[in-house]
Amino acid sequence: MSVLLLRLAGPLQSWGADSRFQIRSTRREPTKSGVLGLLAAAEGRRRTETIEDLLSLRFGVRTDQPGTVVRDFQTAHDWAHLDTSGDAQAMPLSNRFYLSDAVFVAGVEGDRSLLEGLDAAIRSPEFPLYLGRRSCPAEGQISLGLRHADLKSALRAEPWHASPWHRRRRPTSVQLPIVLDAAPGQLGDTIRDVPLSFDPSRRAYGWRTVATDRLAMANPDGDDAPDWFAALGGH
Incomplete structure (x- = not known):
């Protein structure tokens, strides 16, 4: 089995799995639906095209730098429809949440020939690639290449x-969270994050079970003294 690893980093990311109405939330790690959408865009697939082959990929993600959740409070006016006084009609207020300065390593496991094609597409994408939303461009090279290993x-x-x-503000030993598709029969959390269709007219998502793990990582640049800035909500 082979794995394609991706580095997902940028000033802002937003990975919504349960956003509703005027509140557009983000999970604390990239979603399977968002990453499969990124891969489909790299290959130049339209939203109406099938993604059945991508659904066979097993997905996982490691949080290397968690970032900070930030909120964008948005107002808008519809100038195509004026009210009785001639002013633009006010649109519903919305709250949009993002991850600022986060870094993740995501992986998809599957057939090597499929992953080789995806790797080539990521390195030379047909469509612009973004991290969950169009306002969130990726930073640097996304593909980390193929690995001959399990996810x-x-x-x-x-x-x-x-x-x-970030390394300098962390202790000399850190724990990196890992979230990945659970193996058959394995217990875990269930989230609605399987993109059955990206077609805007019939967008649909299924459920998947995720398991969690942690990786202990030595940090030679770290400092075991208390980081009071981080404790107050800083990076």
Whole structure:
């Protein structure tokens, strides 16, 4: 079995799995639906095209730098429809949440020939790639290449991709959370995060079970003194 690893980093990311109405939330790690959408975009697939082959991929993600949740409070007016006074009609207020300065290593496990094609597409994408929303462009090279290993082993073996400033603010030993598709019969949390269709006219998502793990990582740049800035909500 082979694994394609991806580095997902940028000023902002947003990975919604349960956003509703005027509240657009984000999970604390990339979603399977979001990453499969990124892979489909890299290959130039339209939203109406099938993604059945991508659904066979097993997905996992490691949090190398958790980032900070930030809120964007948005207002809008519809100038195509004016009210009785001639002003634009006010649209519903919305709250959109993002992850700021986060870094993740995501992996998809599957047939090597399929992954080789996806790797080539990521390196030379047909459509612009973004991290959950169009307003969130990716930073740097996304593909980390193929690994001949199972998904969990590949995520545990990959070097730490946190920023130097983040490493300096962490202790000399860190725990990196890992979330991945559960094996058959394995217990875990259930989330609605399987993209059955990206077609805007009939967008549909199924359920998947996820298991969690943690990786202990040595941090030679770290400092075991208390980080009071981080404790107050800083990076």
